[in-house]
Amino acid sequence: xxxxxxxxxxxxxxxxxxxxxxPVKWATSVNKVSDTxxxxxxxxxxxxxxxxxxxxxPEDGPKPTSFVFEGNGNYLKKGNTKEEEGHTVNDPIFxxxxxxxxxxxxxxxxxxxxxxxxxxxxxxxxxxxCDDTRCLPPTQVDLVFDVK
Numbered sequence: 677x678x679x680x681x682x683x684x685x686x687x688x689x690x691x692x693x694x695x696x697x698x699p700v701k702w703a704t705s706v707n708k709v710s711d712t713x714x715x716x717x718x719x720x721x722x723x724x725x726x727x728x729x730x731x732x733x734p735e736d737g738p739k740p741t742s743f744v745f746e747g748n749g750n751y752l753k754k755g756n757t758k759e760e761e762g763h764t765v766n767d768p769i770f771x772x773x774x775x776x777x778x779x780x781x782x783x784x785x786x787x788x789x790x791x792x793x794x795x796x797x798x799x800x801x802x803x804x805x806c807d808d809t810r811c812l813p814p815t816q817v818d819l820v821f822d823v824k
Contacts, residue, residue: 697812699726699805704821712789713754716797716821718743720781725807730775731759731783737770739804739814745785746798751823754786769806789823797821 700720707715722728733740743757760782767774787797799819805812 699723699807699812700728700803700815702801702817702819704819706821706823708824709786711792714751714787714789714823716745716785716787716799716823718783718785718799718801718819720777720783720803722777722779722781722805724779726805727776727778727807728781728803728805730762730777731757733774734772737767737772737774738806738811739802741781741783741801741803743783743785743819744800744802746800748795748797750790750793750795751787751797752790754788757783757785759783768808769811787823794822794824797823 700722703719703721705717705719707717709715720728729738729740731741731743741759745753747753760777762775762777762781764773764775766772767776797820799821800816801819802814802816804814
């Protein structure tokens with residue numbers, strides 16, 4: 677009986693110390709602008725107290741958010757990925773002026789459609805988040821867009 681109780685206590689305590697923080701959730705959608713253009717939309721939902729950094733970050737700062745879209749024969753990228761306004765502040769951790777997002781961030785990538793067939797666009801986002809006391813290492817997340 678003692679051993680069972682000890683095993684349960686250890687299992688619960690290890691679980692509470694070993695939790696992996698994932699303060700950002702990513703979602704994708706597609707807005708068809710015309711018969712020949714679509715907009716790939718990426719929405720980041722950020723937990724309270726955390727900051728997701730912009731795509732444009734000064735050198736020696738945190739890892740900027742970046743997107744890589746896997747090419748295929750169904751579309752062409754038009755320009756760079758655009759982001760919302762966000763907040764620009766003097767960051768106490770990095771001691772520089774940095775643009776970041778809290779609560780929510782939306783990124784948009786325009787594409788030119790080469791045909792009218794339905795297809796998927798695979799992409800990857802790499803990002804870094806910090807709170808007021810710590811930063812998590814850069815993380816990569818796979819994204820999928822269903823273009824119809």
